[in-house]
Amino acid sequence: MPTKTVINAAGRSVPLEINGQPVVPYKGVGKHKPEGRKYSPPIPTCSDYPEDGNKVVNSLEEALRKCGIGDGMTISTHHHLRDGDLVSNKVFELASAMGVKDLIWFPSASFPCNDPVINYLDNGTINRIEGSMNGPLGRYVSEGRMKGTAVLRSHGGRVQAIQDGEVRIDIAVLAAPTADSFGNAKGTGGTSACGVLGYAKADYMYASKVVVVTDNLVDLPCVPMEIEGNYVDYVVVVDKIGIPEKIVSGTTQITKSPDRLLIAELTASFLEKSGILKDGVTIQAGAGGTSLAIAVFVHEILKNKRWKSKFGFGGSTKYMVKMLEEGQMGFILDAQAFDLDSVKSIENNPNHVPYPVFNAYNYHSKGNLTSLMDIMILGATEVDLNFNGNVVTHSDGYLLHGIGGWQNCLHARNVILPIPLFRDRIPVIVDEVTTLCGPGELIDVIITERGIAINPLRQDLIESVKGSGLPIKTIKELKDEAEKICGIPEKPQFEDEIVAAVKWVDGTVIDVVRKIKVR
Amino acid sequence: MKKSVAIAGNSGPKVRSDCEIVLEIGSGGGIIIELISKVKVLYGESIKNLVAEIFDFFGIKHAVVKINDSGALPFVIAARLESAVKQLIKTDLDYLPGFLKENSYSTTRDRFRFSRLYLPGNTPGLMINAGLHSADGIILDLEDSVAPEKKDEARILVRNALRQINFCGAERMVRINQGERGLEDLHFVIPHNVNLVLLPKCESSEYIKQVENEIEGIKSKLNLKDHVFLMPIIESALGIENSFEIARGSENIVAVAIGLEDYTADLGVSRTAEGKESFYARTRLVVAAKAAGIQPIDSVFSDVTDMEALKQNVLVSKSLGFEGMGCIHPRQIPIIKQGFAPDGNEIEKSKKIILAFEAAKLKGLGVVALGSKMIDPPVVARAQKIIDLAVRLDLLSSDWMNEIPPVEK
Numbered sequence: 001m002p003t004k005t006v007i008n009a010a011g012r013s014v015p016l017e018i019n020g021q022p023v024v025p026y027k028g029v030g031k032h033k034p035e036g037r038k039y040s041p042p043i044p045t046c047s048d049y050p051e052d053g054n055k056v057v058n059s060l061e062e063a064l065r066k067c068g069i070g071d072g073m074t075i076s077t078h079h080h081l082r083d084g085d086l087v088s089n090k091v092f093e094l095a096s097a098m099g100v101k102d103l104i105w106f107p108s109a110s111f112p113c114n115d116p117v118i119n120y121l122d123n124g125t126i127n128r129i130e131g132s133m134n135g136p137l138g139r140y141v142s143e144g145r146m147k148g149t150a151v152l153r154s155h156g157g158r159v160q161a162i163q164d165g166e167v168r169i170d171i172a173v174l175a176a177p178t179a180d181s182f183g184n185a186k187g188t189g190g191t192s193a194c195g196v197l198g199y200a201k202a203d204y205m206y207a208s209k210v211v212v213v214t215d216n217l218v219d220l221p222c223v224p225m226e227i228e229g230n231y232v233d234y235v236v237v238v239d240k241i242g243i244p245e246k247i248v249s250g251t252t253q254i255t256k257s258p259d260r261l262l263i264a265e266l267t268a269s270f271l272e273k274s275g276i277l278k279d280g281v282t283i284q285a286g287a288g289g290t291s292l293a294i295a296v297f298v299h300e301i302l303k304n305k306r307w308k309s310k311f312g313f314g315g316s317t318k319y320m321v322k323m324l325e326e327g328q329m330g331f332i333l334d335a336q337a338f339d340l341d342s343v344k345s346i347e348n349n350p351n352h353v354p355y356p357v358f359n360a361y362n363y364h365s366k367g368n369l370t371s372l373m374d375i376m377i378l379g380a381t382e383v384d385l386n387f388n389g390n391v392v393t394h395s396d397g398y399l400l401h402g403i404g405g406w407q408n409c410l411h412a413r414n415v416i417l418p419i420p421l422f423r424d425r426i427p428v429i430v431d432e433v434t435t436l437c438g439p440g441e442l443i444d445v446i447i448t449e450r451g452i453a454i455n456p457l458r459q460d461l462i463e464s465v466k467g468s469g470l471p472i473k474t475i476k477e478l479k480d481e482a483e484k485i486c487g488i489p490e491k492p493q494f495e496d497e498i499v500a501a502v503k504w505v506d507g508t509v510i511d512v513v514r515k516i517k518v519r
Numbered sequence: 520m521k522k523s524v525a526i527a528g529n530s531g532p533k534v535r536s537d538c539e540i541v542l543e544i545g546s547g548g549g550i551i552i553e554l555i556s557k558v559k560v561l562y563g564e565s566i567k568n569l570v571a572e573i574f575d576f577f578g579i580k581h582a583v584v585k586i587n588d589s590g591a592l593p594f595v596i597a598a599r600l601e602s603a604v605k606q607l608i609k610t611d612l613d614y615l616p617g618f619l620k621e622n623s624y625s626t627t628r629d630r631f632r633f634s635r636l637y638l639p640g641n642t643p644g645l646m647i648n649a650g651l652h653s654a655d656g657i658i659l660d661l662e663d664s665v666a667p668e669k670k671d672e673a674r675i676l677v678r679n680a681l682r683q684i685n686f687c688g689a690e691r692m693v694r695i696n697q698g699e700r701g702l703e704d705l706h707f708v709i710p711h712n713v714n715l716v717l718l719p720k721c722e723s724s725e726y727i728k729q730v731e732n733e734i735e736g737i738k739s740k741l742n743l744k745d746h747v748f749l750m751p752i753i754e755s756a757l758g759i760e761n762s763f764e765i766a767r768g769s770e771n772i773v774a775v776a777i778g779l780e781d782y783t784a785d786l787g788v789s790r791t792a793e794g795k796e797s798f799y800a801r802t803r804l805v806v807a808a809k810a811a812g813i814q815p816i817d818s819v820f821s822d823v824t825d826m827e828a829l830k831q832n833v834l835v836s837k838s839l840g841f842e843g844m845g846c847i848h849p850r851q852i853p854i855i856k857q858g859f860a861p862d863g864n865e866i867e868k869s870k871k872i873i874l875a876f877e878a879a880k881l882k883g884l885g886v887v888a889l890g891s892k893m894i895d896p897p898v899v900a901r902a903q904k905i906i907d908l909a910v911r912l913d914l915l916s917s918d919w920m921n922e923i924p925p926v927e928k
Contacts (some may be wrong), residue, residue: 258849259648396560424536424590425558448650485647487593489561 003498010388011438018501021166024508029439038364039165043204051235053220054181056235060213060326063234064171067209071101072127076203078456079109080175080187080194080336084246087175087213088239089113092120092400096246100125105146105166107131107169108158108199109402113246130167132159132402133392142398142500144515149400150500152392152513156225156361156408157336157503161203163364164507166265172207174200174495175241179214181292181445182223183232187354188347190216192242195225195316197348200355204231204279204291206279208253215241226354232312242450254296259420259449263328264290265294266449266470268297268376274461274467276374276414279307281491282369283329283379284409287338294377296322304329313360313373316342316352319376324351333369335360335405361408362507363505366377368411376412382433383477387455389417392434395426397492398436399500407505410442414461420446427489429475432494436511437502446475453478493517525606526597527672529641530587536644538588538596542603542800545581548861550574554587569593574601576614594644594683595676602672618682618711620887625745626690626714631655631911632750632814632843634852634857635692641673642747644669646680650687652849659693662719670696673843674707681711692750695730698888709737713747715773720781721751722758724768731769747771754778760798766811774814776845777804780821792828794835805840819845826854833858852893859903860912869902869909870919876902879921 003015008025016022024032057063069075077088077094088107093116094104101124105117107450109132118140120126128148133141133264141150153161161167176185187197192215203226204210212227213236254263268291271277277298285291296319302309308327312320314334317342323329325345333355337343345352360369370376381401382390391406393399409415419428429446444461446453451473454462465472473481485491494514504510522676523543538556552567557812566588574582588596594616601614603751635656638645641664649657659680677693681819693702694717701718708716718730734747749772751765758765759782766775779797783790788797790808801817808815817836820829836844837859846856861869871889876899879887887894909915916922 258652261850262648262651396558425592426561426590449648486594487562487565489558490564492560 009508012301012436012511014501014512015498018151018498018509020359024503026504026508026510028200029441030506032504032508034164034507038163039168041208044143046273049125053069053229054452055113055183055229056181056217056237057421060173060211060236060238061098063211063236064091066234067171067211069095069098069100069171074104074106075171076106076169076207077108077202078106078174078197078199078262079111080197080199081242081247082194083111083113084243085111085175086240086242086447087173089116091173092117094121097119098183100149100418105129105131106158109404110134110137110153112136118177125208133399134401138399138401138514142234142393142513142516143155143518144495144497144499145236146499148515149498152403152500153503154361154403154505155199155357155405156363157403157505159358159361159507160204160363160507161503162202163362166346166507168287169203169207171209171211172200172203172238173211173213174204174227175210176214176227177193177241178216178218179227179235180220180444181210181235182220182231182447182499183210183227183229183235184220184222184225185212185214185227185229185232186222188343189218189227190214191244192216192240192247193244193343194242194247195343196334196354198335198354198358200227201356201358204228206405209233211236213238213241215239216400224354232259234466248337248343252292252316252319253289254292254319257289260290261293262449263420263447264293266299266452267294267416268301270416270445270447270452270465270470271298271375272301272460272472274464277301277307278374279305280310281307281374282311282313282372283309283375284313284412285320285375286379286436287315288379290318291377292319294418295323299323299326299328313369314503316344316345318342321345321352322350333360351434357405357408361405363507369403370409370411371413373412374414376409376415378406378415378417380417380428382428383417383419383432383446383475384430384433384440385448385479387443387475388433389438389440389443390435391437392500393431393435393513394493395434396491397494398511402463403437403502407438410438414445415443416445417443417449418447421450421478421482422486425486427479428485429479429482430461435502435513439510446478448478448494451478522606527602528591528605530589534589534644536590536592536600536647537642538586538591539906540599541585542600542601543605544579544604544607545583548581548583550579550581551583552766553583553585554588555586556590558590558624559589559718564719565593565843565916566596568811569596570600573597573614574603577604577608577610577612581603586721587634590645591643592683594679598676598679599672602675604676604685605671610669611877613678614687616679616683619685621685621687621891622681622691622712624688626748626917628748630690632690632774632816634843634846635690635816635853636846636849637819638696639678641665643667643676643680646684649849650685653687653856654689655688655843656690656851658717658845660694661747661820662696670700674704676710678707678711681708681713685786694719694752696833698726702729705730705733705737709734710741710745712745713716714745715748715750716863717776718751719747719778720754721765722755723761724764724793727768727772728766731771748773750774750776752776752778753804754781756782758782760804762804762807763810766813768809772811772813774816774843775804776816777801779818788828800827801841809840814842817838817844819847820851823848824853826850829854830858858916861909864913865905866909869905872902873906876919
């Protein structure tokens, strides 16, 4: 039956119902304000739990059975073990063996290591994924092979969906590098240390049942308690929760590409000349090669000017840690550690503080950390002439990335996208984004190796760099330049069938992804 | 035996912005195009149209072509297909992509040649953005960076690159091969506005004459007016011994470069960071170039990760009298440029010398003194050179003398 669609406030055709549940079309930035009270999980009673506090059970299978795993349930996992995660796939392997059907997997993100879940999508164990879709999983969904419709949310949107009761987690299976028998757990210690467990907070607070899986059981109390044992039902001890070298890169590397370095240099120069970079500045940048190079250049400027950043928000990397240690940054507030230097820093430096996305990115938080950030460095697969951004699909129409914190971060004071003007032959600036993930009104500056485009809504920034010698162009000029080199691309063709919905930070539907038409 | 299948270009997991073409020309069946491409959804039709147009241009009616594309730009695909075609049929036709009007410029004898970026002539991915890195010159290399079996296809790629890549004002240079092949190379590049040709492994002025004659022949045939300058590269003991003769070998020679990898190999010694083994050769070449009134250019620095060592290397190079250095990575460009430009101290000192000289002249004094030091005319001449350089590099206003506050004067 074809679903009824409407045109939302961003001009996109979206359905009123997804996976049989009614949804709200996007209304505009900050327009949707749900009322009433937050969803709450069932009420537990402490006397139902072992008096000696020992919640350890024999196996993950036993834990899942005790949680009452059954058809159609929602299972959540976090992605702190990144591409080294050995726990998520195991859950579905067990569920499949138990004959459970139609599960909803609700990960905070997926990685290439999760590709085996395709088997459990194929055999009906999993109905759909509500989370990020990368690589082969994205391809699988784009080709319309998943039974249910995928729902893509930002990190903050995930917390919002939990608090609004839009997603009700039946069982949260939370891998923990260190835990005690009561279920207190943290991201450091052991052989599978990932630094912090910021993404697990909403899961353990709101899930009906919570299982902590660890390969490093320590005596009670495990401190600091990133996961508080009072929320935990069962603890499972396994040989290995992850593959260490795939959990954190031993070391994050700045880009070696001369073009990316040029973009990074231009970005730092723009930040300096526009006056955005100043004493007391707040900074957030990612762990991509270009972002790291920007961090290095920005650090140089701070040092030379004897300025200090008030705080940086992680994903932390060794380059941010260096700023902290050398005195050019006051604090790092951190949702995830990307390399070993960062993990070490969190353990040892009192000014390097875990700060879960539960607080930082949540639409239902009382205040928004990202709106305090002066500099926000983000990426995109596509940007259009109205500065709208796409991060989930490529120009060929295939789903290839999750949203991550991208949408949440758009609320920063200055949102800057350093991106190559074209990748191989594929232009990044298009007439209209293939999939709308973030409205152009929130994206301020595009920095490419061939010039900088500033959103006309930011006349202040345009004024600030007049006469600076920076290569300021209009976004149309940049697009034309790319097309002169690459040629004008054709458009991907889609079927009508909706394979994924893209949620805005407030839970409304900003766009959908349709099934790819194979030619 | 006549070849029946031609292969041109590159493919593989690490190859980007290139394509590999496997071509078979037949006598029936029409044109069959098999395209594997990561940009197929976006450019599949335009690639097929281009291929059809090129077959039509060469009058090929029946062919099977397999294209393994990693995002090659049209001028690259065209070069690869033309290379394949020319392996199978004899033709005088050249399929020339349009010439970018931004590239229609000539250069002058005395322009700066601090940094010139070497680009391997058969690697299109490195060419596309090369102009963005502000090198004084960009060299498309047909010589050592191209594998022997790829020499022919590199010529066509370099020809197309000269027409289609925006050099953004950098001096447009090509390094040709040695000997006969080098003379043939000229036919692929001279018609497409090359500003300067580098001649590798030069040992005498005779080869320079041959190159010059060949260039003049091409120019007069096509009625080309712009100068094509020459930069011989000296890379052997014999070359060093003949360096003055080489430097004076033609009025089109604007610079002479030294290649230390080959030179040290020729001597049978290893190349050290300190460079003691090449000190004589370097100074000899500098003196020869200065005597001939051209620019001496130093060898490339091959460790692209060690910027600090590069900086030191440039300082030494400058102190020996070199006026530029080759680059093998764009990140070396700013360091080399900065290194060869006069620094703040040099400029300030030179300003003082010139001012003292002017003041003495005004007073009719024969002897110039700065503090307790006497200043000889050569010192003044050197200071003037530094000032001129600083003015040309925009490090100093040409009107600097009048911009100094009167008190200091």
